[in-house]
Amino acid sequence: MAYRGSVKPFANFNDKQDAEILHRAMKGIGTDEDAILMVLAARSNDQRQKIKAAYKKTHGKDLVSALKSELSGLLEKLIVALMTPGILYDATQLHKAIKGAGTNDEVLIEILASRTGEEIKEITKAYKKEFGNKLEKDICGDTSGHYQRLLVILLQGSREEEIDESKIEKDAKDLYAAGEGKFGTDEEKFITILGNRSVEHLRRVFDAYRKLCGSDIEESVKGETTGNLENLLLAVVKCVKSVPGYFAEGLYKSMRRAGTDDDARIDHVRIMVSRSEVDMLDIKECFKKMYGQSLYTTIQEDTEGDYQKALLYLCGGND
Structure with a gap:
């Protein structure tokens, strides 16, 4: 590759x-x-x-x-992030998202929906070593219900590996029956299928779902669930379809609301740093396709000073 x-x-x-x-x-x-x-x-x-x-x-x-x-400021945050080993950086971001008053669910959702099974296992180890607690225990202390169940499933980092031909049609029908096909929603079904099946398998299921109901699985998730569970299911669906596409959207949204919003700026620090050695070139391609302008230009418009220079370096030049 x-x-x-x-x-x-x-x-x-x-x-x-x-x-x-x-x-x-x-x-x-x-x-x-x-x-x-x-x-x-x-x-x-x-x-x-x-x-x-x-x-x-x-x-x-x-x-x-x-x-x-x-x-100081954002440049300091960005440089410290660059100096932190990748897995430890993810573990630290999760710890920050959980500790203290309130929970930063956006960070939990982004990291657990987008990392590979192997990465999640490494993050869990690094978290225990660095903070002395089990990540699962800390997450369970801060979340509840179906949302917590899906986070815990993702935390196991053990998606199936194969495409199971015999289950593709059935999974598509089960998702339909669990959501649009009934009054109320069977969240368990959504969680089990989206949390455990392999990525390739799910892509086939989503195609079958579209043929079956004439709409995208995203529409069903939006119509049938709310709040953090909805956001997490949508993130999982988007990452199954395209991890770079998911991050391109995350960057676009955080850039667009970054005027005075420090949280949004931290979001793009996290994405730029954590993807710079993984798939930033693919993210740039998706960004251009999705929004009709280059990520480079968007960074130029929405940031300034040394912080802007740093992001432009990480973006890998103008396409």
Whole structure:
């Protein structure tokens, strides 16, 4: 498979040299943000971890703490995110979403609906190691009902692998009978089918569903469920259809409401950072197709300053 990230490992990488560039950028009066960005946005996460180790060895200080003391606001959040290993970053985002008053359901939904089974297992391990608690227990403490049930199923990271030909028609009929075909909704059926079947299998089920009822499964989910359960089911459906498409939509929405909304800005920090080495090139393609303008241009219109520069680096240039 071709590499679809916008950030690639830097070819002539030298961790000690990079650590020195960063040290000089933070020395004396004022900070050279450009130098920091040029290094960190153009290195892979593995390389950033090596720079961090080299910096500590030479200067006896933690690089992330040093960066935090020099930067502020969204740029600081973005750089700290870039310096965090990917799986640990997801675990930390989930922890922030759960702890304290209220729950940031958007973050729970985004991460658990879009990550692969393997990634979710790794995130669960990292969460336990970092925060001493079980992720499932913490999520159950903050959620309830059918929404909680589906989150717990997704947390197992154990979707079926195969397409089961014998179940495609039946699953489509069961989804219809559980929603549009009856008075009231059988949420359990939605949860079991959408939470457990393989992605390829579900794509076939959605096609069969459209033939059967003449409408998209999304319409049924919207008509039959509400609140967090609806949002989670929709996210699962969108990710089954196209993970890059799901993130293109997430970026568009967060950019469009980012004027003064810090939560929205944190949303696009999270998406840009966590997808930069996964599928950012595909996200850009979907973005262009869905909204008729490039992600690059949208970032230029909706952000400013060094923070904008950082996002443009992560976006991988103008298409």
